[in-house]
Amino acid sequence: MAEIAAYWRNYIDGAWADGGAGRIDVTDPATGETVAEHALADDADVDRAVQAAGRLHRSGALTDMRPIERGRMVQAMGAYLLANKEEIAEVLTREQGKPLWESVIEVEGAAAYFEYYGNQASTVEGRSIPLGAGYFDWTVNEPFGVSAQIIPWNYPVEMTARSLSAALATGNACVIKSPEMTPLTNAWFARAAEAAGFPAGAVNVLCGLGHEAGAALSAHPGVNQIVFTGSVPTGIAIATAAARNLVPCVLELGGKSAAIVHDDADLAAFENDIRWGIYFNAGQVCSAMSRVIVHESRAEEMVERAEAVAKSLLVGPGIERAEFGANMGSMVSVRQRDRAAGMVQRATEQGARVVTGGRPLNRPGAFLEPTVIADVSPDMDIAREEVFGPVLSILTFRDEADAIEIANGTDYGLVSGVFTADLDRATRAARQLRAGQVFVNEWYAGGIETPFGGYGKSGYGREKGREALWNYVQTKNVAVRLKG
Ligand code: NAD
Numbered sequence: 416m417a418e419i420a421a422y423w424r425n426y427i428d429g430a431w432a433d434g435g436a437g438r439i440d441v442t443d444p445a446t447g448e449t450v451a452e453h454a455l456a457d458d459a460d461v462d463r464a465v466q467a468a469g470r471l472h473r474s475g476a477l478t479d480m481r482p483i484e485r486g487r488m489v490q491a492m493g494a495y496l497l498a499n500k501e502e503i504a505e506v507l508t509r510e511q512g513k514p515l516w517e518s519v520i521e522v523e524g525a526a527a528y529f530e531y532y533g534n535q536a537s538t539v540e541g542r543s544i545p546l547g548a549g550y551f552d553w554t555v556n557e558p559f560g561v562s563a564q565i566i567p568w569n570y571p572v573e574m575t576a577r578s579l580s581a582a583l584a585t586g587n588a589c590v591i592k593s594p595e596m597t598p599l600t601n602a603w604f605a606r607a608a609e610a611a612g613f614p615a616g617a618v619n620v621l622c623g624l625g626h627e628a629g630a631a632l633s634a635h636p637g638v639n640q641i642v643f644t645g646s647v648p649t650g651i652a653i654a655t656a657a658a659r660n661l662v663p664c665v666l667e668l669g670g671k672s673a674a675i676v677h678d679d680a681d682l683a684a685f686e687n688d689i690r691w692g693i694y695f696n697a698g699q700v701c702s703a704m705s706r707v708i709v710h711e712s713r714a715e716e717m718v719e720r721a722e723a724v725a726k727s728l729l730v731g732p733g734i735e736r737a738e739f740g741a742n743m744g745s746m747v748s749v750r751q752r753d754r755a756a757g758m759v760q761r762a763t764e765q766g767a768r769v770v771t772g773g774r775p776l777n778r779p780g781a782f783l784e785p786t787v788i789a790d791v792s793p794d795m796d797i798a799r800e801e802v803f804g805p806v807l808s809i810l811t812f813r814d815e816a817d818a819i820e821i822a823n824g825t826d827y828g829l830v831s832g833v834f835t836a837d838l839d840r841a842t843r844a845a846r847q848l849r850a851g852q853v854f855v856n857e858w859y860a861g862g863i864e865t866p867f868g869g870y871g872k873s874g875y876g877r878e879k880g881r882e883a884l885w886n887y888v889q890t891k892n893v894a895v896r897l898k899g
């Protein structure tokens with residue numbers, strides 16, 4: 416394993432910089448040991464980064480370029496990530512806790528965003544609007560200018576890649592506020608931008624505390640557009656700051672997503688959906704399948720199968736888990752782990768039954784046993800609140816209407832699933848489910864090509880797919896009065 420540098424800096428205006436707010440320790444959640452220190456940005460650092468991005472935007476260096484050229488540079492950033500895949504994955508596992516094989520998947524996923532949006536750079540076309548013989552009219556879609564991107568700790572590489580690739584492809588200059596718990600891997604975006612030939616100011620990466628650097632960035636008058644992934648309270652704070660400056664934002668705020676499993680579903684195949692849906696990244700996934708709503712006739716079998724999946728997972732330090740398989744790493748922090756364990760405890764107090772798991776592992780590190788909770792009713796906290804951990808809640812339904820009502824019965828609406836052999840039933844559910852994505856017979860069906868985002872308190876705006884490009888551009892209409 417390569418040695419990890421002891422100290423990591425921010426990247427502002429094309430140069431590595433110390434932080435005005437000092438340094439922060441980055442902890443390996445699997446051991447509790449300090450991995451490295453990272454520079455911590457203050458308001459002045461944020462201001463310098465926003466100014467640098469603004470200057471670069473106004474220079475026209477990105478916007479004057481032919482989009483296909485800019486797209487090639489975006490793609491080169493993805494190639495850079497792939498070329499450094501092993502090293503990034505190791506650091507990611509050390510700072511975040513996920514198994515090494517999951518980190519490799521994350522870096523590959525991040526690179527794919529640069530490939531996909533690099534390809535799209537030249538497709539952001541305007542249109543010509545007929546106004547009769549006396550006029551010639553056309554539209555152009557111009558970048559907002561400075562895009563501020565506030566990143567969560569659960570997928571620090573993939574989430575930054577998602578917004579950064581689309582923002583650069585459309586010609587924006589970017590200021591990234593990396594997550595304070597997992598900031599190290601974001602350094603590779605600065606390196607990738609340099610390697611791809613982006614000018615200074617195009618990509619700035621700062622680590623800072625949410626209520627300091629994060630708040631300063633989202634309130635900065637030089638920011639023209641904001642992208643945020645994280646919790647609902649922070650999303651509200653960011654939307655409020657954005658409203659004060661009248662700038663648009665994209666909010667991706669998590670969920671309490673449900674799979675409806677009908678009596679004709681293939682439950683053997685569904686074991687795979689449980690494995691990926693709730694135990695991938697130890698359940699710290701905004702679109703996790705945290706609720707299964709199963710027809711009462713199959714409930715017993717479902718509980719048995721979920722228990723078997725949970726018990727099959729070998730839990731331990733992610734760095735020892737290089738091979739894809741039945742294993743799980745630590746959660747991101749002891750605080751998050753204790754929060755999840757506390758929610759399991761509260762569920763039992765409200766009448767739910769822990770089938771397996773629910774306890775911290777008896778060893779150092781932020782480990783929680785893969786957990787299955789049965790006898791959950793829709794009014795319990797565990798059925799309504801995001802756990803953000805490896806905790807599956809199983810509920811039952813009698814008829815289709817009942818299932819939809821339960822699935823739609825939370826404040827969230829990020830993704831949803833329906834599992835059945837009956838295509839008519841699946842299609843009906845897809846129409847009735849209030850969520851930004853509906854998976855039929857495979858949790859996470861779709862990919863970076865398919866639009867993703869929430870209904871309700873899961874936020875607004877869309878990431879992924881061609882839809883995401885519209886977050887980063889504004890339409891200008893040009894109307895020309897012709898002579899004769
Ligand atoms: P958070 O929303 O507080 O943090 C996410 C990011 O926002 C971090 O970069 C943080 O520094 C920044 N931030 C925090 N306060 C800010 C502020 N006032 N202004 C601007 N930026 C600010 O999330 P968290 O505390 O790390 O985790 C708490 C919960 O959030 C989790 O348990 C989970 O439910 C949810 N979460 C969801 C996702 C997701 O993908 N939807 C990701 C991470 C966390």
